Amino acid sequence: MNIDRLIHSPARLSIMTQLMVVESADATWLKGQTDLSWGNLATHIQKLEEVGYVTVKKDFVGKKPRTVFRLSKSGIEAFEIYKKNILEILQ
Amino acid sequence: MQNKLQQHEEIAFKNAALQDGIPDILCGACLVFWSILMIFDSAGFGGLAFAICFPATLAIRKKIVEPRIGRVQLKKSSLKLNHLLLAGALTFTAVVGVVMFLQFDGGDDGSSFEIGQLRNYGGLLFGLMLAFISTVVGLVWQAKRAHIYAVVIVASFVAVQMFQPADWGGMTLPVMISGCVVLVSGLVLFIRFIKRFPVVSPPEHLFGGGK
Numbered sequence: 001m002n003i004d005r006l007i008h009s010p011a012r013l014s015i016m017t018q019l020m021v022v023e024s025a026d027a028t029w030l031k032g033q034t035d036l037s038w039g040n041l042a043t044h045i046q047k048l049e050e051v052g053y054v055t056v057k058k059d060f061v062g063k064k065p066r067t068v069f070r071l072s073k074s075g076i077e078a079f080e081i082y083k084k085n086i087l088e089i090l091q
Numbered sequence: 092m093q094n095k096l097q098q099h100e101e102i103a104f105k106n107a108a109l110q111d112g113i114p115d116i117l118c119g120a121c122l123v124f125w126s127i128l129m130i131f132d133s134a135g136f137g138g139l140a141f142a143i144c145f146p147a148t149l150a151i152r153k154k155i156v157e158p159r160i161g162r163v164q165l166k167k168s169s170l171k172l173n174h175l176l177l178a179g180a181l182t183f184t185a186v187v188g189v190v191m192f193l194q195f196d197g198g199d200d201g202s203s204f205e206i207g208q209l210r211n212y213g214g215l216l217f218g219l220m221l222a223f224i225s226t227v228v229g230l231v232w233q234a235k236r237a238h239i240y241a242v243v244i245v246a247s248f249v250a251v252q253m254f255q256p257a258d259w260g261g262m263t264l265p266v267m268i269s270g271c272v273v274l275v276s277g278l279v280l281f282i283r284f285i286k287r288f289p290v291v292s293p294p295e296h297l298f299g300g301g302k
Contacts, residue, residue, distance in 0.1 A: 021100035022163050027293040029161025033103070042297035067298045068162065 003089075006051055007082045011036055011044045016071070016079050019054065024070035045069060053078055100166065101233060107163050109234050111156050112280025117148045119274025126267035159288035173231050180227035184220050191216060214261040218248025221269065236276060244269045 007016055014034040019025065025033075031041055048054040053075030057068045071079070108114075121144060125137035191213065222241040229237030247265040255261055 017096070017099055018103070021096055021103050022165055023167065025163040026161045027298045028158075028291055029107075029163045031291075031293070032160055032288075033106070038294050038297055064292070065295060065298070066162070067293070 003085055004078055004082045006047065006053070007078060009044070011040060012048060015041070015044055015048065016053065016075070019069060019071045020076070020079055024057075024068050026066055026068050030069065048075070103163065104165055105233065106160065107165060109232060110280065111152065111284045112277040113148060113152045113155070115236075115273050115277025116281060117144055117277075119270050119272070119277050120144070122266055122270025123274060124270075126263050126270060129263040129266065158290045158292070159284075176231045177227065180224060180231075184224055188217070188220060212252065214265065215248050215252045217262055218244055218265055218269075221266075240269070240273055240276075243272045247272075 007013055011034065014036070015030060018030055018033045027038075027041060027045075030036075030045075031038065034041065036044070045054060045056070049056050052072055054069050055072045055075075057070075059066055059068075121137070121141045124140050125134065128134050128137050128140075222244045225237045225241040225244060228234065229241065244265070247268040248262075251261055251265045251268075255264075
């Protein structure tokens with residue numbers, strides 16, 4: 001059974017799950033929901049961005065920078081496949 | 092696993108929309124303000140106050156809440172159903188309210204016995220309508236405290252009806268009591284929220300903007 005190891009890591013699974021249930025979220029929201037440190041969050045988001053599962057949009061609100069994350073189409077597909085595979089293993 | 096995802100979605104919604112208490116403060120303050128307007132026979136302006144305060148509060152809320160818990164855009168599909176349910180309940184209540192007003196506000200001439208009896212319970216029926224709205228909000232948004240508000244609203248209207256039977260004029264006190272309870276509850280939630288979630292900003296070298 002082929003399990004996507006990139007999603008299988010607890011931290012990244014947590015990030016993917018959070019992004020799966022919302023349209024988009026910023027770093028503060030993800031940190032609060034996943035309980036990861038800023039450094040960990042940035043590292044795992046970067047890995048997910050590199051494979052194209054997460055899209056990152058950076059802009060400014062007034063003078064403050066804001067980074068918004070959302071799952072890409074391939075990210076959603078990968079998560080669905082991961083979900084199907086893990087359920088097949090467990091059943 | 093689908094149920095778990097749904098749970099995550101519900102938790103996300105609760106964390107984003109329900110824990111700051113600002114909507115409670117708005118509703119409570121509007122009810123108290125409305126009851127004060129009733130004292131001065133200007134109850135008709137109550138809706139106007141809500142219409143002005145609602146968008147202003149949303150803007151203020153965004154400024155207070157976002158730096159603390161972050162910005163999240165919830166799924167449109169779940170929000171659409173919630174909004175539809177809420178709009179349906181509010182429309183239904185508004186129609187019932189208008190019908191009741193037209194029935195009860197008429198003169199005694201020509202009113203049937205049943206209408207005359209109902210007029211004595213006008214305040215109570217109005218309280219039930221407010222409680223219905225609160226219950227629907229509680230069900231739609233899964234906010235348990237809205238059910239408690241509904242109980243408080245009904246209890247305050249029943250208490251006033253029991254000790255001071257009156258028709259529409261007897262609404263001031265129960266509306267004020269209900270408003271105060273909702274307002275105080277909202278303030279407690281808001282203070283707890285402010286203490287629990289200090290303002291945080293992501294480190295710029297990790298999450299810098301303006302790519």
